[in-house]
Amino acid sequence: MLNFTVGPVQESEEVLEVGAQPTPYFRNQSFSKIMLENEAMMKELTFSDEESRVVFLTASGTGAMEAAVMNSFTSDDKVLVVNGGSFGKRFVQICQIHQIPYTEITVPMEEPLTKEMLEPYDGRDYTGFLINMHETSIGKLYDINMVSEFCKKNNLFLVVDAVSAFLAEPLNLSELGIDIMLTGSQKALAVPPGVSVLVMNKRAVDRAYNLDVRSMYFNLADALKNGERGQTPFTPAVGILLQIHRRLEELCKAGAIAENKRIADLAADFRKKVKDLPFRIFSPSPSNAVTAMIMENGKSAYALFELLESDYGMWICPNGGDLKDKIFRVGHLGALTFEDNDRLVEAMKQALERL
Ligand SMILES: *Cc1c(COP(=O)(O)O)cnc(C)c1O
Numbered sequence: 001m002l003n004f005t006v007g008p009v010q011e012s013e014e015v016l017e018v019g020a021q022p023t024p025y026f027r028n029q030s031f032s033k034i035m036l037e038n039e040a041m042m043k044e045l046t047f048s049d050e051e052s053r054v055v056f057l058t059a060s061g062t063g064a065m066e067a068a069v070m071n072s073f074t075s076d077d078k079v080l081v082v083n084g085g086s087f088g089k090r091f092v093q094i095c096q097i098h099q100i101p102y103t104e105i106t107v108p109m110e111e112p113l114t115k116e117m118l119e120p121y122d123g124r125d126y127t128g129f130l131i132n133m134h135e136t137s138i139g140k141l142y143d144i145n146m147v148s149e150f151c152k153k154n155n156l157f158l159v160v161d162a163v164s165a166f167l168a169e170p171l172n173l174s175e176l177g178i179d180i181m182l183t184g185s186q187k188a189l190a191v192p193p194g195v196s197v198l199v200m201n202k203r204a205v206d207r208a209y210n211l212d213v214r215s216m217y218f219n220l221a222d223a224l225k226n227g228e229r230g231q232t233p234f235t236p237a238v239g240i241l242l243q244i245h246r247r248l249e250e251l252c253k254a255g256a257i258a259e260n261k262r263i264a265d266l267a268a269d270f271r272k273k274v275k276d277l278p279f280r281i282f283s284p285s286p287s288n289a290v291t292a293m294i295m296e297n298g299k300s301a302y303a304l305f306e307l308l309e310s311d312y313g314m315w316i317c318p319n320g321g322d323l324k325d326k327i328f329r330v331g332h333l334g335a336l337t338f339e340d341n342d343r344l345v346e347a348m349k350q351a352l353e354r355l
Contacts (some may be wrong), residue, residue, distance in 0.1 A: 007186040009334030032230030041248035047172040061184035064196035071220040079128035133165035138232040139292030147178040168289035190334040191243040312347040
């Protein structure tokens with residue numbers, strides 16, 4: 001199958017090879033070394049400060065979202081949450097469950113996040129800001145520079161869910177003053193799901209150490225302490241961490257900027273090639289990770305997904321709920337090429353005639 005979904009994405013031969021190996025014992029020097037290298041490579045790829053730390057959680061991206069909130073905020077905080085789709089809504093639910101006072105900034109589906117939407121909250125008593133840099137559900141990228149400026153001005157603790165934005169967009173944690181950035185193994189890291197990664201600056205590390213989190217598994221202070229020697233409090237997804245290691249080595253060779261450009265070029269190439277097809281890009285601020293497209297010929301987007309899957313050996317990503325028949329998404333993360341784009345576009349042309 002050719003995989004154009006937004007996760008798990010197409011994996012490289014090298015990553016698959018590592019996955020085929022038996023799982024080694026991990027409470028030893030050689031695994032610790034791998035984990036310490038994983039930490040250093042993540043810091044390099046995210047342009048984070050020297051004293052930043054990285055936690056690898058055996059949990060999907062949502063686990064890292066929840067851990068970030070639980071280990072950074074208490075009921076004494078007051079956070080702003082950008083809600084522009086299903087991932088934004090997830091942060092809202094996490095705040096509700098953990099009783100963190102919050103205000104929701106709702107972004108209408110076909111509008112970008114603007115300065116005017118933030119203005120009412122400028123100079124008020126907020127302490128934190130939660131945002132999904134890229135609202136993957138509808139392919140909408142937020143202006144992280146604008147958000148960063150706002151947070152610096154208001155001294156807000158900034159948590160960025162970059163699960164689908166890491167590597168797909170320019171992202172310099174140190175410059176942007178991002179306190180916690182989180183991502184997941186099945187997006188641009190292009191390995192199987194199961195591990196999420198939190199990159200925490202000094203302020204975030206201090207906060208986690210000083211907060212009395214009521215959780216055993218999602219205790220980041222415990223993870224940070226164990227991580228100092230390259231270990232984890234509990235048995236991690238050892239095999240996936242080895243695949244991450246392999247992938248990070250590759251990425252560091254070329255650098256984050258080169259991978260960012262590669263993904264951006266793939267996205268631009270796909271958009272150019274579908275110009276004459278009956279689709280329109282849905283988002284007002286599209287990302288490089290995903291192209292969300294709305295069907296303009298009255299045919300069902302979900303039927304297109306099904307036909308590509310059953311007859312052409314390709315996966316695009318359907319949407320759920322009200323958007324099911326209207327919108328589909330094509331991902332540009334992972335081991336995909338321009339030729340793969342050609343194959344997809346050709347299959348789409350044939351499928352459209354048959355729908
Ligand atoms: C994929 C994704 C997640 C993580 O979802 P999981 O299913 O928990 O891995 C979180 N946020 C965004 C923006 C995503 O794209």
